[in-house]
Amino acid sequence: MPEGHTIHRLAAAYGERFGGGDPVRARSPQGKFADGAALVDGQPLIAAEAHGKHLFLGFTGVGWVHVHLGLYGKVAFGDGPAPAPVGQVRLRLATAEHWADLRGPARCALVTDAEKRAVTDRLGPDPLRAGEPGQDAERAWPRVTGRRVAIAELLLDQRVIAGPGNIYRAEVLFRRGIDPHRPGRGLTRREWDGIWDDLVALMREGVRAGRIDTVRPEHTPEAMGRPPRQDEHGGEVYVYRRAGAPCHVCGTPVRTAVLAARNLFWCPVCQPR
Known part of the structure; x- marks a missing residue:
């Protein structure tokens, strides 16, 4: 399971690639996050945060995508245009310049501000x-x-x-x-x-x-x-x-x-x- 420094690096990488204020395209090629991806699609990324082993991606008017990689989760980044998805991609984010594929996480779900606080409140200091x-x-x-x-x-x-x-x-x-x-x-x-x-x-x-x-x-x-x-x-x-x-x-x-x-x-x- 990735340790906390890896999740903080991922938060920084998401922020650098998608945090410029432009709309982000979102889809779930695997289909397991299709409803959440549909809500995120077209919204700008306004925050990318890590607390311990939990990653939170904030989108205007939608809330947060809460990701926990668990034992098998991985994220791959690339420069646009995005290629056809390979394997079981839970969530793809893309702009004209960049794309990111999330595969195999233990958790990938939309949460509210209150639900995000409930997660971080249960955790010890980072x-x-x-x-x-x-x-x-x-x-x-x-x-x-x-x-x-x-x-x-x-x-x-x-x-x-x-x-x-x-x-x-x-x-x-x-x-x-x-x-x-x-x-x-x-x-x-x-x-x-x-x-x-x-x-x-x-x-x-x-x-x-x-x-x-x-x-x-x-x-x-x-x-x-x-x-x-x-x-x-x-x-x-x-x-x-x-x-x-x-x-x-x-x-x-x-x-x-x-x-x-x-x-x-x-x-x-x-x-x-």
């Missing part, structure tokens, strides 16, 4: 919206400190903090030296603030670079004289999907386990119990 009212470590802290649940599980709970997924949670816990099995109520406020600040910095870099890089300068391939990571997810990381490989810091084999139905990765030395 590190990529840090600086906005309520988008800070303070808001999430009560949802962390009173829980017996492992911090690694809490970091995937979008009601606690919106946007991070399996990669960011594994990497930020390594960078802060925190055992992923430690319960939320076992964290100090200083540790939680460190996690939040790290996520803000790492996810902003993810938006900029379009990939997840979490290693510090002294642990890059160039600095260590090691080969670059070869993985479909890209990016240089400490522990994610490196089970059995030596830790970049201490050399101990990285461990893995399943926690809350998701693969967890950590270094038992750098993240002691």
